[in-house]
Amino acid sequence: MRTTVSAPTPVVVAIDGPSGTGKSSTSKGVAARLGMAYLDTGAQYRAITWWMLRQGIDPADTAAVAAAAEKPEIVSGTDPLAPTITVDGTDVSAPIRGAEVTGAVSAVSAVPEIRARITGLQRSIAEGAAASGPGIVVEGRDIGTTVLPDADLKIFLTAAPEVRAARRSGELGGPQDAARLAATRADLVRRDTADSSRTASPLARAGDAVELDTGDLTLEQVVERVVAMIEERRSA
């Protein structure tokens, strides 16, 4: 006798929140567990910022950034076990994490023409993934509010700035002295403030998002909770 195993219902999950709350690690972990695609939208904003800097465009020159918004070709690979990002065919996964891009990305991503361009890319990737597999986990700042307002599940991750600074600082290696922690905290609070206060699609929690404070949870516990929420939606 043949048994038929039906494919899981495609699910679109939006995970938003400030820097260092665990969006990337959680999204990758959840997508890998459930065989879903994964999209790091911050990497796309970082990639277009990298290209602007390479072109000698001043990130503070809003008109110049807007005029160039359509020029670079940005391609995101959505395998959670090996996500990729290229600009005009060049792998930029390493340079987009550098201090120069991190310092410029909030200015570039506040430009409405940049947001329109990148939002279009994100929606077409999400549509493709939902049409061809078990769904996608998309992480960023405005996914639940603007990019995918009809997502099946929206999560907003939080954690105290001290916790987030300690996590970020830990990534850099070396001794964790108080001065370094304070500098990391100041950098991330500055970026959160810029991202939350811009006019175009700011960092914000969607009204229908589930808020989850990751401060006292391990990464594995956060992944477990999100997986449980997805399974609950699927069985509803």
Ligand SMILES: Nc1ncnc2c1ncn2[C@@H]1O[C@H](COP(=O)(O)OP(=O)(O)O)[C@@H](O)[C@H]1O
């Ligand atoms: N729940 C957690 N507990 C402890 N460390 C975590 C947790 N979630 C993520 N991290 C670590 O914190 C750092 C920032 O996580 P990341 O996923 O990059 O955050 P975000 O994408 O929100 O900026 C990484 O080093 C990651 O391993």
Ligand SMILES: Nc1ccn([C@@H]2O[C@H](COP(=O)(O)OP(=O)(O)O)[C@@H](O)[C@H]2O)c(=O)n1
């Ligand atoms: N959906 C998104 C994602 C990122 N961004 C911008 O891109 C920057 C980098 O995002 P990221 O997710 O790589 O940041 P980290 O918190 O991981 O360092 C953010 O600080 C925002 O300025 C955005 O504007 N909208």
